[in-house]
Amino acid sequence: MKNNSSYKHSNKSRKRNKKINRWIRVTIIVFIAVILSTVVLKSVDTMSLGTNKDTTVDNKDNVNVIRDDQKELAENNITINESDNVDNTSGNEEKLEDNQIVYLPLEADNNATDAREVQSRLTEWNYQREDNEKVAYLTFDDGPSEYVTDEILDVLKEKDVKATFFVLGSMVDKNDYAKKALKRIVKEGHAIGNHGYCHRYDVLYPGNVVNVDSFMADMKKSEDAMKEVLGDSFSTSVIRFPGGHGSWDTSAIDPVLQEKGYSYIDWNTLNGDAESQGLSSEQLLGRLKETVSDLEGNNDVIVVLMHDTDEKQSTAQYLSNAIDYLRSQGYEFKTLK
């Protein structure tokens, strides 16, 4: 019995142990399950929450990052610009060169004549000077041209002659060659007149009558294009009407120009480079001689119309001989300011 009871006892205790074991196992499983589920739930929770939070933060951060980028970019730009100014020697040289571009005012320019005086001579057809000195004003319209202006400047330099360029703003805007040529014109002591921007008769002179607003706006646009290249201090008060002042009804604009201090310059002689295409340099010289002698007895002051547009290579080629011819006739050369 003892055995039995002990068996019973041991049997009982085994059963109890089994129960305990099961309880422990269940507890452990439940515990693990709880822990696992908590961890899973938490991680899912953190994940989703985190995503949301991150999104919010990210959005804010993105904004900040973008702002910072912009700031940085702005700062970098400043740095780049500063380093351009300070470190880039070629840029410096260019800037120095540009700083040397000084467009002398009339009073400071020995080669220049007051354009107003020449304007009245031209409008009054009075080309005789009291002192009988002969003065030629070489003028070049419609440039600068990347093909012709430099050649013309070379000849003028070689002959030590100063001229007046009636510049078209649209040509200046055309390319870097034209801009370079414009700078060279000023650096080498020539004068600049304004020939407007568009050179369109239908816009400037509808029905052959000057439209004051269009005309003045066109002149300003052209001068602005030149300022872009020559600097804000540049200005010119000398203009040449596209097609010539004498070709249009200018009664409305004349008082405006006078009030604003502009002078307009037509011409009394020419080389014919706009009259027909492809004239040889000999023909151009012949035309110049013709127009100068046509004024015999009234030609102390001549204003010579020529063009430095892309197709006018022959004008560059004839120029040296033209200067020699005019010198042989007793002319000295001046500019208009």
Ligand SMILES: [Zn+2]
């Ligand atoms: Zn023109």
